[in-house]
Amino acid sequence: MRVTASAEFMLEPAFFPVEPNKDEGTSRDSIGLGQRVGPGLDTRHGTILTLEDISVSFDGFRALNNLNLYIGVGELRCIIGPNGAGKTTLMDVITGKTRPSHGKAWFGETLDLTQMSEVQIAQSGIGRKFQKPTVFEALSVFENLELAQKTDKSVWASLRARLSGEQKDRISEVLETIRLTTSVNRQAGLLSHGQKQFLEIGMLLMQDPQLLLLDEPVAGMTDAETEFTAELFKSLAGKHSLMVVEHDMGFVGSIADHVTVLHQGSVLAEGSLEQVQDNERVIEVYLGR
Amino acid sequence: MNQPLLVTATQKAGPKVTLAVGGVILALLIVLPLLSLLSPDNALHVSAYTLTLVGKILCYAIVALALDLVWGYAGLLSLGHGLFFALGGYAMGMYLMRQAAGDGLPAFMTFLSWSELPWYWTGTSSFLWAMCLVVLAPGLLALVFGFFAFRSRIKGVYFSIMTQALTFAGMLLFFRNETGFGGNNGFTNFRTILGFGITEPGTRAVLFLATVLLLVASLFIGWRLAQSKFGRVLTALRDAENRLMFCGYDPRGFKLFVWVLSAVLCGLAGALYVPQVGIINPSEMSPTNSIEAAVWVALGGRGTLIGPLLGAGVVNGMKSWFTVAFPEYWLFFLGALFIVVTLYLPKGVIGLLKKRGEQ
Numbered sequence: 001m002r003v004t005a006s007a008e009f010m011l012e013p014a015f016f017p018v019e020p021n022k023d024e025g026t027s028r029d030s031i032g033l034g035q036r037v038g039p040g041l042d043t044r045h046g047t048i049l050t051l052e053d054i055s056v057s058f059d060g061f062r063a064l065n066n067l068n069l070y071i072g073v074g075e076l077r078c079i080i081g082p083n084g085a086g087k088t089t090l091m092d093v094i095t096g097k098t099r100p101s102h103g104k105a106w107f108g109e110t111l112d113l114t115q116m117s118e119v120q121i122a123q124s125g126i127g128r129k130f131q132k133p134t135v136f137e138a139l140s141v142f143e144n145l146e147l148a149q150k151t152d153k154s155v156w157a158s159l160r161a162r163l164s165g166e167q168k169d170r171i172s173e174v175l176e177t178i179r180l181t182t183s184v185n186r187q188a189g190l191l192s193h194g195q196k197q198f199l200e201i202g203m204l205l206m207q208d209p210q211l212l213l214l215d216e217p218v219a220g221m222t223d224a225e226t227e228f229t230a231e232l233f234k235s236l237a238g239k240h241s242l243m244v245v246e247h248d249m250g251f252v253g254s255i256a257d258h259v260t261v262l263h264q265g266s267v268l269a270e271g272s273l274e275q276v277q278d279n280e281r282v283i284e285v286y287l288g289r
Numbered sequence: 290m291n292q293p294l295l296v297t298a299t300q301k302a303g304p305k306v307t308l309a310v311g312g313v314i315l316a317l318l319i320v321l322p323l324l325s326l327l328s329p330d331n332a333l334h335v336s337a338y339t340l341t342l343v344g345k346i347l348c349y350a351i352v353a354l355a356l357d358l359v360w361g362y363a364g365l366l367s368l369g370h371g372l373f374f375a376l377g378g379y380a381m382g383m384y385l386m387r388q389a390a391g392d393g394l395p396a397f398m399t400f401l402s403w404s405e406l407p408w409y410w411t412g413t414s415s416f417l418w419a420m421c422l423v424v425l426a427p428g429l430l431a432l433v434f435g436f437f438a439f440r441s442r443i444k445g446v447y448f449s450i451m452t453q454a455l456t457f458a459g460m461l462l463f464f465r466n467e468t469g470f471g472g473n474n475g476f477t478n479f480r481t482i483l484g485f486g487i488t489e490p491g492t493r494a495v496l497f498l499a500t501v502l503l504l505v506a507s508l509f510i511g512w513r514l515a516q517s518k519f520g521r522v523l524t525a526l527r528d529a530e531n532r533l534m535f536c537g538y539d540p541r542g543f544k545l546f547v548w549v550l551s552a553v554l555c556g557l558a559g560a561l562y563v564p565q566v567g568i569i570n571p572s573e574m575s576p577t578n579s580i581e582a583a584v585w586v587a588l589g590g591r592g593t594l595i596g597p598l599l600g601a602g603v604v605n606g607m608k609s610w611f612t613v614a615f616p617e618y619w620l621f622f623l624g625a626l627f628i629v630v631t632l633y634l635p636k637g638v639i640g641l642l643k644k645r646g647e648q
């Protein structure tokens with residue numbers, strides 16, 4: 001089944017979230033995250049994300065240049081690279097915010113990301129944390145998590161929505177995980193920078209996507225918070241696939257088994273952190289200080 | 290332990306005071322039309338002038354509330370809500386003109402020596418169909434306009450300018466005699482509604498009560514929406530639309546729903562306005578009218594539901610005094626008021642009251 005969703009007007013989601021499996025609860029881990037791969041997603045060959053030959057240009061400037069990238073199911077991939085290398089643009093392409101001028105982008109084996117709207121991509125199971133923490137500032141911490149929750153997100157459903165006990169429990173669990181239980185009724189706009197980062201991560205947890213894209217998630221966090229985030233991400237990997245953009249080499253070293261170095265819009269090197277750090281071209285352009 | 294108790298106490302007192310004040314105002318609004326039925330010699334008699342004035346302000350208050358739903362909650366500043374109000378008014382006016390004309394053509398058509406009704410006047414002698422038009426005309430226009438505007442992701446200033454252009458275009462269209470809505474004179478000289486004399490005290494009182502009812506119903510709908518998840522999604526899309534999309538919500542449907550609802554409420558308010566005031570003409574679609582509505586909302590407090598009602602009441606109360614005392618200065622005063630509110634009262638009068646209450 002190939003999805004040929006166009007950017008046409010769409011009132012109702014094209015991808016309805018799948019009913020959670022009844023006995024899924026038994027296999028949930030401490031953070032309560034569910035299935036490894038959503039029932040709708042075909043990942044026969046073990047790759048959850050396939051990017052081939054992707055190019056993006058802004059007024060002639062090539063932000064991404066024939067980029068190839070494959071992310072496996074359950075993998076935790078770190079993307080590093082100097083400022084302006086195109087890391088954020090890469091996330092924009094995956095989430096449908098920016099359209100590549102050419103190239104292929106597949107989610108699983110069947111979903112063509114270049115043909116889907118941002119909303120459809122989000123509904124099909126890709127979650128994103130922005131570089132600048134973005135939460136709904138006028139709403140409370142609780143309400144932020146409530147809106148992110150994986151559920152029917154159509155207009156009609158929202159008009160009639162009431163939280164079930166199970167859903168409330170889920171929100172409490174995530175609050176616990178992101179350590180914001182005491183701020184549950186606080187307005188999100190009043191949180192500290194680090195707390196907003198965690199709230200946004202919490203919203204991703206509520207959304208429960210199969211692929212998480214995290215753009216500089218530990219910027220502005222204290223060392224203790226960074227360490228905690230590393231633990232959290234490691235516990236997510238396996239059940240989810242993660243793509244983490246980060247500058248903090250210590251952080252990258254503590255989580256990644258696989259690192260991709262981006263430079264001037266294409267992949268410069270790929271491998272374990274040591275391999276990458278030993279690569280001469282990488283030392284030249286990035287690590288050479 | 291003391292402080293949380295204190296906080297909850299004041300939080301509980303807030304709604305109680307609001308409810309009490311609201312109850313008193315509602316009681317007054319119900320008593321007012323009854324007093325207008327007393328004989329003119331009675332000391333408590335309320336004149337037709339007063340009743341019409343208050344009824345008119347209530348219609349404006351509904352417009353303010355409708356605008357608050359789209360502006361205060363969804364962040365869509367419409368400067369064209371006067372158009373939806375006028376369309377509802379014209380739909381009602383068509384029925385009233387047919388009532389006044391009996392079996393013949395409405396007076397302005399005979400004047401243009403037209404021999405038959407244009408096709409879109411078909412069925413307007415039926416009150417029921419006219420009521421359908423009151424809802425359909427503004428509702429469908431809002432649906433089509435919103436569909437394209439939201440699909441093209443038009444927001445902010447561009448959206449406001451487009452709505453302003455829309456109401457201006459509407460005004461120019463209705464000014465033309467050929468359009469078939471009485472040109473610049475519009476509709477007037479109404480006689481009866483459902484067979485009852487339109488200037489009779491009983492009819493006036495019923496129309497007034499219907500307006501109060503619509504206001505209360507609108508307030509209830511607005512309150513329910515604001516309390517629902519739908520309302521929270523609107524707030525979220527106002528503040529961070531991108532985030533909301535990446536959470537898997539399609540903002541377009543949410544915007545379209547609240548936008549059409551708002552337009553329909555305006556249309557209903559217009560339909561109640563026309564028989565009370567006794568006239569509808571294209572000047573209701575003038576850009577300044579729609580801008581004034583935005584001033585009511587801003588003054589009262591965006592996103593508060595009650596605030597805009599207060600704003601509409603205060604500004605229109607002042608206006609009816611000003612236009613008698615210093616007619617030339619009203620627009621200057623209105624402009625100054627808008628600047629002061631924007632600079633010093635970003636959350637409007639309600640925001641100010643809340644702050645006082647918390648201190």
Ligand SMILES: Nc1ncnc2c1ncn2[C@@H]1O[C@H](COP(=O)(O)OP(=O)(O)O)[C@@H](O)[C@H]1O
Nearest residue numbers: 058061063081082083084085086087088089090
């Ligand atoms: N919307 C845009 N218009 C023009 N240039 C852009 C736009 N977005 C990004 N760029 C440019 O593309 C390059 C890559 O940007 P980005 O992906 O944000 O880099 P990174 O996240 O790796 O620091 C930068 O040189 C940036 O200036």
Ligand SMILES: [Mg+2]
Nearest residue numbers: 087088089131
């Ligand atoms: Mg970046």
